[in-house]
Amino acid sequence: GYFGEFGGAEIPPELQQAMDDISQAYHDICQREDFRQELQRLLTHFVGRPSPVYHCERLSEQLGGAQIYLKREDLNHTGAHKINHCLGEALLARFMGKKKVIAETGAGQHGVALATSCALVGIPCEIHMGQVDIEKEHPNVMRMKILGCTLVPVTRGTATLKDAVDSAFEEYLKNPTDYIYAIGSVVGPHPFPMMVRDFQKVIGQEARGQIQALTGELPDVIMACVGGGSNAMGLFDAFLNDDSVRIMGVEPGGKGLDTPDHAATMTLGTPGVIHGFRCHVLQDAAGEPLPVHSIASGLDYPGVGPQHSYLKEMGRVEYTSITDEECLDAFMTLSRTEGIIPALESAHAVAQAIKLAPTLDQDKVILVNLSGRGDKDLDFVCRKLGLS
Numbered sequence: 538g539y540f541g542e543f544g545g546a547e548i549p550p551e552l553q554q555a556m557d558d559i560s561q562a563y564h565d566i567c568q569r570e571d572f573r574q575e576l577q578r579l580l581t582h583f584v585g586r587p588s589p590v591y592h593c594e595r596l597s598e599q600l601g602g603a604q605i606y607l608k609r610e611d612l613n614h615t616g617a618h619k620i621n622h623c624l625g626e627a628l629l630a631r632f633m634g635k636k637k638v639i640a641e642t643g644a645g646q647h648g649v650a651l652a653t654s655c656a657l658v659g660i661p662c663e664i665h666m667g668q669v670d671i672e673k674e675h676p677n678v679m680r681m682k683i684l685g686c687t688l689v690p691v692t693r694g695t696a697t698l699k700d701a702v703d704s705a706f707e708e709y710l711k712n713p714t715d716y717i718y719a720i721g722s723v724v725g726p727h728p729f730p731m732m733v734r735d736f737q738k739v740i741g742q743e744a745r746g747q748i749q750a751l752t753g754e755l756p757d758v759i760m761a762c763v764g765g766g767s768n769a770m771g772l773f774d775a776f777l778n779d780d781s782v783r784i785m786g787v788e789p790g791g792k793g794l795d796t797p798d799h800a801a802t803m804t805l806g807t808p809g810v811i812h813g814f815r816c817h818v819l820q821d822a823a824g825e826p827l828p829v830h831s832i833a834s835g836l837d838y839p840g841v842g843p844q845h846s847y848l849k850e851m852g853r854v855e856y857t858s859i860t861d862e863e864c865l866d867a868f869m870t871l872s873r874t875e876g877i878i879p880a881l882e883s884a885h886a887v888a889q890a891i892k893l894a895p896t897l898d899q900d901k902v903i904l905v906n907l908s909g910r911g912d913k914d915l916d917f918v919c920r921k922l923g924l925s
């Protein structure tokens with residue numbers, strides 16, 4: 538369960554057995570034809586896969602450089618890429634005979650996708666969410682309630698994503714035999730980073746063929762925003778061996794890297810341990826995770842997926858950051874130039890594409906993972922920009 542020195546499972550002994558059980562079940566179930574057929578059926582007819590790859594002609598024209606293409610994970614059922622791994626996790630929970638599925642959520646997309654998947658397979662679902670995020674992502678809070686999950690408000694610490702993970706893990710530890718933790722990204726102790734990546738790699742498998750059908754060749758650059766790193770790993774995995782393809786992960790620069798208010802783990806973090814695994818962490822001298830910030834509730838996590846830490850060390854992926862302000866600009870630019878309202882998380886990747894495109898010739902191709910749609914962010918952005 539390692540990616541170089543990163544990953545692993547630094548967890549209490551009573552949890553090791555539970556992790557081993559999940560690893561074994563995941564290994565068994567994913568070989569089974571009935572599981573693969575059921576997952577494929579749901580991805581096709583319930584999620585609506587394959588998601589399109591869309592050429593932003595007007596935006597590319599306005600920027601005067603490379604052609605920007607979007608992988609439309611925003612068009613999935615529930616509005617983001619999260620449904621790809623939530624379906625897998627819910628089917629795994631049913632296969633294991635679990636009585637309750639527990640998870641964290643920040644932007645509410647993982648929470649909605651998991652509540653949706655648990656409603657579908659008929660297992661009770663409990664989602665822990667920071668009070669700050671409950672107020673900010675209200676549309677998703679209402680959807681989770683309608684979908685029937687138990688929503689647990691978290692007020693400790695910064696009352697955002699990292700605290701929600703702490704709270705959800707505590708609940709899971711009470712009964713790891715009957716409960717399963719359905720983590721929301723490529724983070725956590727082994728086997729979670731591997732399992733979530735495997736459920737997400739359908740993104741890149743589709744996009745690699747689609748972009749070549751559209752342009753006749755591999756893209757010059759692919760990019761995705763990175764919170765825990767699941768939508769990014771989902772896109773990147775299929776391209777890792779294509780040396781001609783430049784790969785960029787885009788992190789939240791928040792109020793600026795010269796302030797404490799960001800979550801640019803790959804730029805300013807150092808190797809450490811968080812939530813049971815080794816990765817780059819924004820941490821204090823005692824190894825405690827630092828409080829982090831992003832305008833996007835799904836990106837403000839002080840750790841990062843261990844495979845990302847490995848890919849950074851190997852130099853295969855470049856990690857940059859985009860500030861809250863650049864994110865908002867991209868959010869409005871994409872909305873008003875292409876009629877697509879992105880999630881604030883995804884707008885970080887769009888902002889990076891907007892930055893890079895003018896520096897490249899018009900025959901170059903940038904493929905961006907549009908990880909989700911901005912419905913959840915409308916009230917917040919309208920208030921922020923005085924549009925309401």
Ligand SMILES: CC/C=C(/N=C/c1c(COP(=O)(O)O)cnc(C)c1O)C(=O)O
Nearest residue numbers: 643646647721764765766767768835909
């Ligand atoms: C699991 C905590 C993260 C959440 N969302 C993260 C997120 C992210 C960042 O998560 P990763 O892909 O795992 O880096 C990107 N795009 C959208 C639309 C997101 O909602 C959530 O709770 O919905």
